[in-house]
Amino acid sequence: MNRQVRRCPHCDQLFLPDKYHPRQKYCSSEACRRERRRSYKARYNKLWRQQNPHYFREYWLAYRELK
Numbered sequence: 001m002n003r004q005v006r007r008c009p010h011c012d013q014l015f016l017p018d019k020y021h022p023r024q025k026y027c028s029s030e031a032c033r034r035e036r037r038r039s040y041k042a043r044y045n046k047l048w049r050q051q052n053p054h055y056f057r058e059y060w061l062a063y064r065e066l067k
């Protein structure tokens, strides 16, 4: 397996990716693990909104009609 030292985009430290996750982008510090989760969630939410473009509009209209 070809593991290379990477630079964490969050804290700018060099780190060696976990051998089970050779493509990991962030280092293993707690703050950066949180950041990784946050960015993963943001990406997931964006994807979800692209796949469900009408959901929020309909939700909002339904909400307004209740008032």
Ligand SMILES: [Zn+2]
Pocket: 008, 009, 010, 011, 012, 013, 026, 027, 028, 029, 032
């Ligand atoms: Zn980091």
